[in-house]
Amino acid sequence: MAVANNELEKVIIQSIMEELAKKGLLSQKGKDHVMAAAIMDTPIVPDTHSEDMVTFPALDEMQISNPFNADAVRAMKKLTPARIGIGRAGTRPKTISWLRFLADHAVAQDAVFLDVSEEFLQRMNLMSVQSAASSKDEFLQRPDLGRRLSPEAVKTISEKCEKNVQVQILIVDGLSSTAIEANIPDLLPALMQGLKSSGINVGAPFFVKNGRVWVQDHVASLVNSEVIISLIGERPGLGTAESLSAYMIYRPDETTVEADRTVISNIHKGGIPPAEAGAHLTDVIKEILAAKASGVKLNQQK
Amino acid sequence: MILKAKVYNKLFGFESLKEVMAKANEEKSGDELVGIAAKSASERVAAKLVLSNLTLEDIYNNPIIPYEEDEVTRAIYDGLNLRIYREIKGWTVGYLREYILDHKTTGEDLAHISRGLTSEMIAAVAKLMSTMDLVFGSKKMRIQSHCNTTLGVPGTLAFRCQPNHPTDNIEGMMASLKEGLSYGSGDAVIGINPVEDNVETVTRLLDTVKNFMVKWEIPTQNCVLAHVTTQMKAIEKGAPVDLVFQSIAGTQKANDAFGVSAAILDEAFALAQRQGTATGPNLMYFETGQGSEVSLDAHLGVDMMTLEARTYGYARGYRPFMTNNVSGFIGPETIYSGREVIRADLEDLFMGKLHGLPMGIAPCYTNHMKADQNDQEMGTLLCAMAGSNFFMGVPGGDDVMLSYQDTSYHDDASTREILGLRPLPEFEQWLEKMGILENGKLTERAGDPSIFDK
């Protein structure tokens, strides 16, 4: 029934659009945009009776025509998510790897525009505030806005957050909300537990929407924690949109430069698994607290 | 200095050289973000017109960022050959463009005047050049360098094999490296970006690649692209380093953000000379790209293209073996579309070469910008025609650790075959010995990483 509803909706939207366009109230571009949005949630399955469809072959399928050592190729493909052992047509990729690349590009582009769901934030019991960027488009074009908090966020944080803790944890969507939803459920408890069992006092973690790395400096100026750590979504790649980074800094102020931050990247199930990352980050934070420094300054002390 | 111009019936006035330089640029989102881009197409032309009429002396006398305040400016001015500068200081920027393009002007001539040009002069002339101008000018200049092998030999095109892995897993990295070599990629360098920036990881990767190079007698150089200070510690502890890497930018403020300075780079270069494994004399590998200063809020109101030229002015004193430009690496806030990336790549290739740098380009894009593989391949072919010394080589074009797309091993082999270019001579011999290449073409055996697994 849902499909029929959507079809009906589409027809209605389309006729309204046509009318508006005729009256010169809507550009062709605007019309296409709305139509594309309307069609988006409609599954495009015109022929539901047929079982036949074209899909991508399994990733481990042998693509090299006459491999010198087929077992070795298979073993190598298991060791890395990189696109290796994919064969060639002349010097060009095979048709199937080229199309797979296009599909992965399409998915990665879409991932940038996803939001972390309300349901997820509730489930994780995370308070949510927003940066000064009010939409994803604005966030992408105006990094300066993603680097500071909205006035409401400043108020909420000032009122609700515990001050002068040793460590404040932020969850920031950054360039991938997928990375947040995929890793935080395992990463956050592991990190909280690690820090608490080391006797470190931690403020309640909270979520910043449309945030960049530097938003942590703004938060630190309000909560005055020793260390502030952001668990932030990296830009999505073709291989995965789930990759998350932890950016940490010891007492940022006006003299802070980027090199004062310590970063651990590639946290995801195909990189540093989130639970393991929790333990690793605990160790790094302990080092930062002990050295009262992070980033290149911390490395110089080692 | 005349800073006013009339474009048909419209009069435009500018406050400073800095403003003219910014407004003369082709459209780029980073300049718009900073609020310094031309407001209209006519204003853009007016700025180009003003610029074309300025002399090199005008530019010399009006440093875009003061000498006293910025060590990049100091590197540019202190490194200048004043005798050559005095011979040409009366030239207008417009004349310089025509001189570069003139049939009588050779690559040798350009290498000579290069020593008398500041980075700002080089940026200025590139702002007056179209796509074909940039390709034509770039192609005249061939800059060679030597580490273990020679880069930039006429008729060759080299590649950095970039076998990155999301956990620095040694076998996983090796799998991508073998794949790359089997496509003929890796003659410029085997260069790995490590996930973990520490001495142990860096040393492990360097050792592994070096041992493999020795075992299979591969004529190339190794490098691990950690922060320069980490590489220095690794060298001191005895790790085998052919090339020392660092990202650099066009203002002192941006370099501070990167955690580098002239003092650190001097020390790194000296260390590579004393304790590195390579023959040299060129031992440094730099990466640059339009937009990093904007991204770090360290642009000081200067446009991205001029800052990129200044970065080359900073680099040239270190006589790098390779300078790689990654202008499409950051995102839409600095470079919005495929069109903007292609333009930036060609500008950077030209400006780098006119600085006398052995340039390579990474025509690349991220998934949050408006560009796709078609744009990337156009950029690659144009830069190859313009005589880029090298490109990157990434498995299937997808870097699974850095999350962006760059030239693939397939693109590497394709570009060579399309344009009749060859690998670096020593490496070509090695490829033939391995049965990977024959008469400049991949053999049946090529494209198979298991040829290294008997």
Ligand code: B12
């Ligand atoms: C894009 C990028 C850059 C861009 C940053 C511009 C930008 N707007 O993002 C540029 C090209 C300038 C850059 C430079 C460097 N980078 Co970088 N970069 C990345 C990349 C590919 C994606 C980052 C991302 O998605 N950010 C998320 C968004 C939401 O953040 P943002 O707020 O928009 O942008 C900030 C961060 O990107 C941050 N950042 C980016 N790189 C680095 C590196 C360090 C050490 C720090 C402290 C911060 C930092 O700078 C931006 C401005 O605040 C990651 C790889 C990855 N998988 O994450 C590597 C990565 C983070 N970079 C890395 C390195 C080593 C560097 C350099 C130190 C290289 C060098 N030797 O000089 C330099 C200098 C960095 C500095 N101190 O400023 C390493 C860090 C390794 C580590 N554990 O320390 C990574 C993990 C890649 C790698 N494995 O080699 N980088």
